[in-house]
Each structure stands twice: as structure tokens, then as C-alpha cells.
Amino acid sequence: MKNLLPVLTLFIIACSGADDIVMTVNGPLDPAQLGTTLPHEHFLVDFIGADSTGYHRWNKDTVMAKVLPFLTEAREAGVTTIIECTPAFLGRDPLLLKRLSRQSGVNILTNTGFYGAFQNKALPEEAYTMTADEMAGIWIDEWENGIESSGIRPGFIKIAVPGDSLLSEVHEKLVRAAARTHLSTGLTINAHTGPDAPAFAELAILKEEGVDPSAFVWTHAQGGTPEGHLKMAAEGGWISLDNVMTDNIDQYVSMIANLKDHDLLNRVLISHDAGWYDVINPDSVDYRGHTAIFTHLKQALTAKGFTEDDWKLLTVTNPGEAYMVRVRKAE
Numbered sequence: 001m002k003n004l005l006p007v008l009t010l011f012i013i014a015c016s017g018a019d020d021i022v023m024t025v026n027g028p029l030d031p032a033q034l035g036t037t038l039p040h041e042h043f044l045v046d047f048i049g050a051d052s053t054g055y056h057r058w059n060k061d062t063v064m065a066k067v068l069p070f071l072t073e074a075r076e077a078g079v080t081t082i083i084e085c086t087p088a089f090l091g092r093d094p095l096l097l098k099r100l101s102r103q104s105g106v107n108i109l110t111n112t113g114f115y116g117a118f119q120n121k122a123l124p125e126e127a128y129t130m131t132a133d134e135m136a137g138i139w140i141d142e143w144e145n146g147i148e149s150s151g152i153r154p155g156f157i158k159i160a161v162p163g164d165s166l167l168s169e170v171h172e173k174l175v176r177a178a179a180r181t182h183l184s185t186g187l188t189i190n191a192h193t194g195p196d197a198p199a200f201a202e203l204a205i206l207k208e209e210g211v212d213p214s215a216f217v218w219t220h221a222q223g224g225t226p227e228g229h230l231k232m233a234a235e236g237g238w239i240s241l242d243n244v245m246t247d248n249i250d251q252y253v254s255m256i257a258n259l260k261d262h263d264l265l266n267r268v269l270i271s272h273d274a275g276w277y278d279v280i281n282p283d284s285v286d287y288r289g290h291t292a293i294f295t296h297l298k299q300a301l302t303a304k305g306f307t308e309d310d311w312k313l314l315t316v317t318n319p320g321e322a323y324m325v326r327v328r329k330a331e
């Protein structure tokens with residue numbers, strides 16, 4: 001019976017018109033099955049740059065040995081799904097993620113897209129010369145046919161723009177390509193951003209392209225202002241407060257409480273942006289675990305008057321809603 005479940009899930013999904021699923025590295029899932037979800041974490045990152053990175057740079061068994069204890073710790077804290085946000089050319093490894101998912105029992109999502117922060121070091125050279133449609137074509141192909149020959153499909157679009165400048169030509173192109181990929185696939189756009197200015201510049205382009213703000217995740221929104229959070233959330237965008245650590249809890253309580261006070265808790269995503277096996281310094285860089293939200297933040301929010309329903313919204317309902325595969329066109 002157990003082996004029939006994936007087949008049955010696919011059948012139900014096929015009958016329901018293919019929408020309203022979440023795509024994991026092990027295939028589609030009903031969003032109701034995601035459970036407690038961490039929407040922004042990393043298991044492996046390679047900062048060497050797009051011109052030099054590749055699967056030859058790490059040994060999957062060594063990475064598994066390093067990551068699995070942290071994944072087990074997260075599962076024991078109640079986590080059932082992790083959205084792995086490492087993009088292509090920065091250490092994305094779908095087959096590794098599939099093995100980690102199978103061995104830990106945690107659902108994992110991976111992504112398509114290009115990363116334009118980090119001084120563009122993770123951007124492939126051709127990103128500068130191709131058109132937005134050509135770029136979107138690469139990402140749509142990964143959705144339709146899987147990433148490389150892995151057969152594994154992305155669960156969302158991950159892009160990045162620099163936080164310290166206005167969008168340059170290539171960064172604007174990333175946003176347009178993400179918009180067009182969204183309209184063709186229904187994949188949510190997770191954009192590494194930071195401050196208010198680039199976040200609203202991205203939003204303007206998405207609207208111009210006909211994408212509803214609810215398809216946009218403002219990643220690293222903790223780099224923005226409380227006013228910016230309210231404005232974006234009121235537009236329907238997702239506010240991703242994603243660098244929770246044991247020593248910055250008060251800052252997160254205050255940002256989350258601000259959104260709750262304005263009835264916008266239903267637009268908030270919380271995560272650690274933690275990990276990871278660092279390919280350049282595998283032994284000298286500490287791996288940060290994925291549990292501070294459960295060991296520290298929950299208690300602090302409860303003391304501030306947050307209820308179990310609020311907690312469920314933040315950790316279960318919102319991530320499921322944000323990462324549902326569904327085309328969201330602007331009205």
C-alpha cells in the first residue's frame with residue numbers, strides 16, 4: 001500500500017487539474033501534507049563562482065554525513081518540509097537533496113533561476129547576453145523536463161538582486177525572466193533582496209509583467225523597514241524574515257508583532273537561512289542548525305501573546321500557501 005501512495009497522489013493531482021500542488025524533489029505533494037515548513041534554508045553552498053563550480057567540487061557522501069544530523073535535529077523539532085534555497089551555480093545539487101530527503105524523511109524543495117547578488121559571481125556569463133525570454137526558457141524547461149538529467153523538478157524560482165544599488169540591466173532582466181517563468185509555470189518567485197528600495201523596484205516590474213504580488217517572496221525582508229513590510233504585505237507580497245538565530249530573537253518578535261498588529265500575519269514567512277556544508281571551507285566553517293525558531297522564537301512570541309493558531313499560520317499555512325504552484329496574474 002505504501003508504494004501506491006505516490007501513484008495515488010499523482011492520480012489525484014492529475015484529476016484536479018495539476019494546480020494546487022507543491023513540487024518537492026520527490027515529486028508533487030498536496031500543500032496540506034507539507035506540515036511545519038522552513039521556507040529558507042541551505043544544506044550546501046559553493047562560493048567559488050559560476051565559472052568554476054560543479055558537482056566535481058564535493059563528495060555527496062561527505063556532505064550527507066555532515067548535513068544529516070542537522071536535518072534529523074530539525075525533524076525532531078517538528079519540521080516536516082524544508083525549502084532549500086541554494087540556486088544553480090552556487091551549489092544547487094538536486095540528487096543530493098533527493099538523497100537527504102529520502103534518508104531524513106523531510107520533504108525538500110529545490111529551485112530554478114539565477115543568482116545576481118554576491119557581485120554577480122554566481123551568474124553564468126551568458127546571463128549578460130541572453131534575452132529575458134531566453135532566460136525564462138531555460139527555467140521553464142527545468143520545470144517541464146527536470147533539472148539536467150535528474151528528473152527532479154524545481155519547486156520555485158530563486159533569483160537574487162543586490163541590496164545596495166538600483167536594479168542594473170542584468171538584474172532587471174532576472175526579474176522579468178522570473179515573471180515570465182511564473183506566468184508560464186505557476187512557480188513562486190523567491191527573490192534574495194534585502195532593503196525596501198530593490199524590493200519595490202522588483203514589485204513594479206512584476207506588476208508591469210502582469211504578475212500578482214502574491215507570487216513574490218521578498219527574501220531577507222529583515223533588511224527592510226517596518227513601514228516597507230506593512231506596505232508590501234498590504235499589496236499581497238510575502239515578507240520573508242529569514243535569518244532567525246538564537247541571539248536575534250527580539251528583533252524578529254518586533255517585526256512579526258508589527259505585522260500581526262496590522263492584521264498581516266498571513267503574509268509572513270519565518271526561517272533561519274541556516275546551514276550549510278561550505279564547499280570552500282568544509283572543515284573550518286561552522287554549520288548553523290535549523291531549530292532556533294522552535295527552541296527560542298516560539299517561546300518569545302508566546303510570551304508576547306501569540307496563540308497556537310498564529311504559530312500554525314506562520315509555520316504551516318503561510319509556507320504552504322506561498323509555495324503552491326499556481327499562476328497568480330495581476331487583476
Ligand SMILES: [Zn+2]
Pocket residue numbers: 040041042085273
Ligand atoms: Zn539564503
